């Protein structure tokens with residue numbers, strides 16, 4: 001199925017890969033178009049510098065269409081940023097990036113994933129629900145720009161189906177848990 005002429009996003013081999021400094025212009029263009037208070041180039045550079053941080057870009061051919069930034073600490077993956085270019089939204093890019101994060105997290109021994117999200121961001125909350133994240137708490141006035149609370153969401157990566165859509169072999173190989 002196509003939407004505005006663009007296909008659903010099913011990443012080919014290598015189309016989700018580690019972010020490098022060469023990606024930052026494209027990443028920042030998406031970041032600035034998506035947020036009132038975007039991360040700066042320096043913030044992304046710091047993420048790229050720290051060993052515990054994993055930063056991934058989703059490509060369509062050579063175009064960066066979205067990215068994720070998460071930290072792996074002991075048995076937890078903390079999703080810090082996931083953003084998709086407006087033109088590419090609602091085509092499965094975020095789902096592909098979350099599958100990718102969960103695969104890496106499990107490979108690295110993480111069994112939980114957590115994130116903060118604005119309650120007003122219903123698209124993101126719905127996406128995370130689909131991946132088995134549940135609201136476990138609230139951080140009052142977490143977002144400095146609007147004073148909005150953050151919902152704290154957690155997922156047990158051992159106990160959910162990761163929002164699988166029937167194409168799990170695309171993400172996990174044919175040995176995927178079913």
Ligand SMILES: CC(C)(COP(=O)(O)OP(=O)(O)OC[C@H]1O[C@@H](n2cnc3c(N)ncnc32)[C@H](O)[C@@H]1OP(=O)(O)O)[C@@H](O)C(=O)NCCC(=O)NCCS
Pocket residue numbers: 034082083084085088089090091092093094095096116117118121122123124126127130
């Ligand atoms: C949230 C965001 C990352 C989702 O990216 P996306 O690539 O469009 O999401 P996907 O196409 O993978 O959709 C996954 C699910 O999210 C939900 N979703 C996505 N777009 C939606 C929309 N316009 N309306 C309602 N639900 C939507 C649906 O549950 C969807 O599953 P479905 O396609 O099977 O119905 C994207 O909207 C974005 O970059 N927003 C701005 C940045 C942001 O808010 N990031 C999250 C911060 S916590």
